[in-house]
Amino acid sequence: MLEINNLNVSVDDNKILNNLSLSIKTGEVHAIMGPNGSGKSTIAHTLAGNPNYQVESGSISFNGKDLLDMEPTERSLDGLFLAFQYPIEIPGVTNASYLRQIMNSHRKHQGKDPIEAGAFLKLLKEKSTYLKIPFEMHSRFVNTGFSGGEKKKNEVLQMDLLDPKLIIMDETDSGLDVDALKVTADAVNQMKSQNRSLIIVTHYLRLLEYIKPDFVHIFQNGQIIESGDSSLATRIDKEGYE
Amino acid sequence: MNKDQCSITFNGTTSIIENSSTFISISGVEEFIETKILNIEVDESKTTQRVNLILDNCTDEPINFEINLKINENAKLEFLDESIYSNDSNIKLNTTLHKNSYFELYKLNIYKNKNINLFYHNCSLLENSSFKDYSFSNGSKENLNKTIINLNDINSKYLGSGVSINNSTNSNNEVQIRHNTKSASSDCYFKTVAKGSSKVNFDGIIFVDNHCSKTVSNQVSKGLLIGSESKINLVPKLEIYNDDVECSHGAASGQPDKNTLFYLTSRGISKEDAEQIYVEGFLSEFFATIDNDLMTEKAKKFINLNT
Numbered sequence: 310m311l312e313i314n315n316l317n318v319s320v321d322d323n324k325i326l327n328n329l330s331l332s333i334k335t336g337e338v339h340a341i342m343g344p345n346g347s348g349k350s351t352i353a354h355t356l357a358g359n360p361n362y363q364v365e366s367g368s369i370s371f372n373g374k375d376l377l378d379m380e381p382t383e384r385s386l387d388g389l390f391l392a393f394q395y396p397i398e399i400p401g402v403t404n405a406s407y408l409r410q411i412m413n414s415h416r417k418h419q420g421k422d423p424i425e426a427g428a429f430l431k432l433l434k435e436k437s438t439y440l441k442i443p444f445e446m447h448s449r450f451v452n453t454g455f456s457g458g459e460k461k462k463n464e465v466l467q468m469d470l471l472d473p474k475l476i477i478m479d480e481t482d483s484g485l486d487v488d489a490l491k492v493t494a495d496a497v498n499q500m501k502s503q504n505r506s507l508i509i510v511t512h513y514l515r516l517l518e519y520i521k522p523d524f525v526h527i528f529q530n531g532q533i534i535e536s537g538d539s540s541l542a543t544r545i546d547k548e549g550y551e
Numbered sequence: 552m553n554k555d556q557c558s559i560t561f562n563g564t565t566s567i568i569e570n571s572s573t574f575i576s577i578s579g580v581e582e583f584i585e586t587k588i589l590n591i592e593v594d595e596s597k598t599t600q601r602v603n604l605i606l607d608n609c610t611d612e613p614i615n616f617e618i619n620l621k622i623n624e625n626a627k628l629e630f631l632d633e634s635i636y637s638n639d640s641n642i643k644l645n646t647t648l649h650k651n652s653y654f655e656l657y658k659l660n661i662y663k664n665k666n667i668n669l670f671y672h673n674c675s676l677l678e679n680s681s682f683k684d685y686s687f688s689n690g691s692k693e694n695l696n697k698t699i700i701n702l703n704d705i706n707s708k709y710l711g712s713g714v715s716i717n718n719s720t721n722s723n724n725e726v727q728i729r730h731n732t733k734s735a736s737s738d739c740y741f742k743t744v745a746k747g748s749s750k751v752n753f754d755g756i757i758f759v760d761n762h763c764s765k766t767v768s769n770q771v772s773k774g775l776l777i778g779s780e781s782k783i784n785l786v787p788k789l790e791i792y793n794d795d796v797e798c799s800h801g802a803a804s805g806q807p808d809k810n811t812l813f814y815l816t817s818r819g820i821s822k823e824d825a826e827q828i829y830v831e832g833f834l835s836e837f838f839a840t841i842d843n844d845l846m847t848e849k850a851k852k853f854i855n856l857n858t
Contacts, residue, residue: 357817360809385819397814401832410828411818418819450832467818 310335310475310506311356316367318348318355318531325351327531329367333475336503340517340542341510343528344550349510350394351531353479356508357391358384371475386418388474392464392481394510398452404463405433405447412470436469441492457484465496476500477508482516494519514546556601559589561614574600574626587616595625599653606634613639620644622652622680630654633849635661636668636691644672648680648707655683657846659853662691664720669695676735678704684711685841687853690720690749699727702735709737712837714850716857717781719747728768730759736767740837743774744830744858745781756788757798764795774804775833777826807833830858 311333318326325348333339341349355362356369358381369376376384399407413423424432437444440462452460461481468476478497482490497520501507509520517525517539525541526533529550535541557575560567566583574596579589593600606614614636622628626649648654662668668691676682686696694717700709715722728737743751755770774783787800807829815825834854841847 357813359813359817361813380822381813381816382819382821385817391817393814397808397811399811399814399828399832401835402828407828410824411820414819414821414824471819 310337310372312368312370313352314368314370316352316355316369317365318351318367319363319365320351320361324365325362325531326355329532331526331533333506333508335474335506337524338501338507338509338520338522340522340525340539341508341528342512342525342542342545347528348531349528350479352528353391353394353477353508353510356384356389356475356477357381382414385471385473386415390468390471390473390476392461392468392476392478394480394483396452396455396460396464398450398455400450400453402451403448404451405430407451408433408447408467408470411467415471432470436466440466440469440496441489442466458486458489461485462489462493465493469496469500474504475506475508477510479510480512481509482511482513490516491519514542517542556603557591558603558605560605560607561616566616572600575602583616588619589616590619590621592621592623593626593628594623596627599627599629599655602628602630604630604632604634606636606640611638613641615641617643617645620646622646622648622654624649625651627653628655629843630656631846632656632658632660636666637663639667641669642671644670644674646672646674646682648674648676648682650678650680650704652677652680654681655843655846656685657849658686658688659849660686660688661857662689662694662720664690664692664718666691667693670697671695672698673701674699674709675701675703676707676709679706680704681708682710684709684713685837685846685850686711686713686715687850687857688715689857690715690717690722690751692720694720694722695725696723697725697727699729700737701729701731702737703731705732705734707732707735709735709739710840711737711739711741712840713741714834714837714854715741715743715751716834716854717743717745717747717749717751720749722749722751724752725754725756727756727758728770730757730763730766730768733763734765735763737769739768739770740840741770741772741785742834742837743772743783744777744834745774745783746777748778748780750782750784752784752786754786754788755800755802757790757800759791759793759796759798761792763793766793766796766798768796768798770800772800772802773833775830776804776806777830827858831855834858 313331316329527535558569574594576592745751757768759766772785783804785802812825
């Protein structure tokens, strides 16, 4: 599904990723761990097409397409989803209206009619109940005044509504209490399938205890310095990165 | 039409008055063609009286007129102007709010970008009267909006919210709030979006005279620049001659936040739609200050159609 080859990425002329290569097959769950500043969020945002991250060289292929030739909109419509570490607040736009708009963008791309208001509300109620999101949150402005947990759950809700092929979770576990972490992890586990791949960027073992990865990669200085199975995350949790 | 409503339709140089409210009296109709002046007086009633102003532009004549509006003691008025200005215009509104009166003005106006449109409002507020002033407009070739508020008696209140959406137009906006008495309050919000090669100016003047203690006055102006050639100039001017006051002002302008646009596009929304959502969000913050559901809907529709 995803092939990253010799990728070099800079932010404000500071080189962050150094000749990074990574291959992810359909249905696999990969965890990326590493100390602060090792390039974990950089790979997440580069995959989503954040213009603040400049690709100097290398290639990324996503389901046979050159990802670097695609705009963020196109990447999303083709099935790539980034759950933000710091979801953006959008004052003046209600969450319900925003969620319906993103759903309809995808439906339009798939040649479907916009979702009707009644059907959307029913779906939103169903998903919100499952994620233990208070329904009144949807009448508030997007992520504005949301708690840390509500913001992260809202990311998972969007992920669920858009039904992506590749999910990238950038430190989704940060800011979540134990109960919220479990609810979020359960929702992500429900979404795991043979047709969908996951990249979980995290500092800690705790999320990986709920969502078991097939592979764990340790980042340092913008490179993968070690890869292994889920036992690698347990070892890092005990011994640290040094 | 509701029995409490009054409708004034201007067609070029003529006016059509439909008035079924016994609490609203209008004079100067017969002489209007010559004088271009109408006098409207609103009396106390249990319900809020409504005046609808409609410009029916089926001629090429510029529209120039003046309305003198007197809102008597304990009277309540809602004034709605949803006119589409197809031609040049020069409109003056002179308003007096008497003791304990209440006035809501909603202007949702659409201008053409070839025209010159002037709107001038001079409003005086007496004891314990309250005025809520909501203005939504797109720009025209030359667009001048000037509002002068005189808070002349204690406990008079003014809340003004202005939204100006401009597409390659020149828009000049001035709000003068003159605190001529103690214990009066004012809040003024102005938001503008400048597209294309628009130039938008906002002068927000707060004047507090030396005997006007216990004044409360706040002013916020914000501008959003869309397009590399657009310019916004927000100028807060405070003249305060009394120390026992609470006054604040803030002004900020800039381009849409790139991180927000990326967030939206990363969800599959096109760049153009992301910008549209951003602009609507920027302008929609005012809705919380409108406690009239119908007008909130009208304002939302206006922003949606004009951004």
